[in-house]
Amino acid sequence: MFETIRSDVRAVFDNDPAARSVFEVIFTYSGLHALWSHRIAHWFFKRKLLTIARIISQINRFLTGIEIHPGATIGKRLFIDHGMGVVIGETCEIGNDVVLYQGVTLGGTGKEKGKRHPTIGNNVVISSGAKILGSFKVGDHSRVGANAVVLQEVPEHSTVVGIPGRIVKQNGVRINKLDHCNLPDPVYDICLKLQSEIDTLKNELEAVKKSGGKKDDGVKSF
Numbered sequence: 001m002f003e004t005i006r007s008d009v010r011a012v013f014d015n016d017p018a019a020r021s022v023f024e025v026i027f028t029y030s031g032l033h034a035l036w037s038h039r040i041a042h043w044f045f046k047r048k049l050l051t052i053a054r055i056i057s058q059i060n061r062f063l064t065g066i067e068i069h070p071g072a073t074i075g076k077r078l079f080i081d082h083g084m085g086v087v088i089g090e091t092c093e094i095g096n097d098v099v100l101y102q103g104v105t106l107g108g109t110g111k112e113k114g115k116r117h118p119t120i121g122n123n124v125v126i127s128s129g130a131k132i133l134g135s136f137k138v139g140d141h142s143r144v145g146a147n148a149v150v151l152q153e154v155p156e157h158s159t160v161v162g163i164p165g166r167i168v169k170q171n172g173v174r175i176n177k178l179d180h181c182n183l184p185d186p187v188y189d190i191c192l193k194l195q196s197e198i199d200t201l202k203n204e205l206e207a208v209k210k211s212g213g214k215k216d217d218g219v220k221s222f
């Protein structure tokens, strides 16, 4: 247990240049308090003492502003920076050495049952305000940009930004902005459709002009 606490504290120093002393970290980092409370709540949850688990989780939320469902599975050295507004769902699984900033939601879409929250790989950074919704995986060593809304699987070593989340970098290489790369871009799709309809209308107008306003196919002249 002491080794786990020591590694949690070390994770703060590794990720936050503002951390000054062990004393300060232990007494003032709400991310650490939330993590330690969650471990106690999870212990009760696994022994089917669900109400006690939920009460601890709610006290944790009241004190830290971080809501972690007692059923969530969290790996080693999770660092929650600032913390306020973080929500972690029941079936969420988080790997080792993950960093979460304030306002992150690891939630469900409301459409799935059973496993309905994301699985976060190792060494993932999820920036402030990002929402990851659904039961897919965010691959190891990936980064999710601030305020992104991620709705689909993210491969390893990727950077995802925007709404809906799209991959802008993979293995350190920038991805072409027009490359959907497995993530949908509905606005771009609509633009393509509109462009194709405009082209069709232009061609028809051109044909009508060439025929001097007359058209054989029954279309009346303007």
Ligand SMILES: CC(C)(COP(=O)(O)OP(=O)(O)OC[C@H]1O[C@@H](n2cnc3c(N)ncnc32)[C@H](O)[C@@H]1OP(=O)(O)O)[C@@H](O)C(=O)NCCC(=O)NCCS
Residues within 6 Å of the ligand: 082, 101, 125, 126, 127, 128, 143, 144, 145, 146, 147, 148, 159, 160, 161, 162, 168, 169, 174
């Ligand atoms: C995503 C992030 C982690 C950077 O990852 P990265 O792999 O180094 O990516 P880059 O900075 O090279 O950015 C890649 C592209 O995504 C864009 N981008 C980066 N973050 C973005 C965001 N949050 N939203 C929209 N676009 C973003 C960049 O402008 C760049 O676009 P370009 O290719 O047109 O120039 C970072 O931008 C981010 O969001 N950090 C927030 C950290 C945070 O929450 N801090 C809070 C501390 S309190």
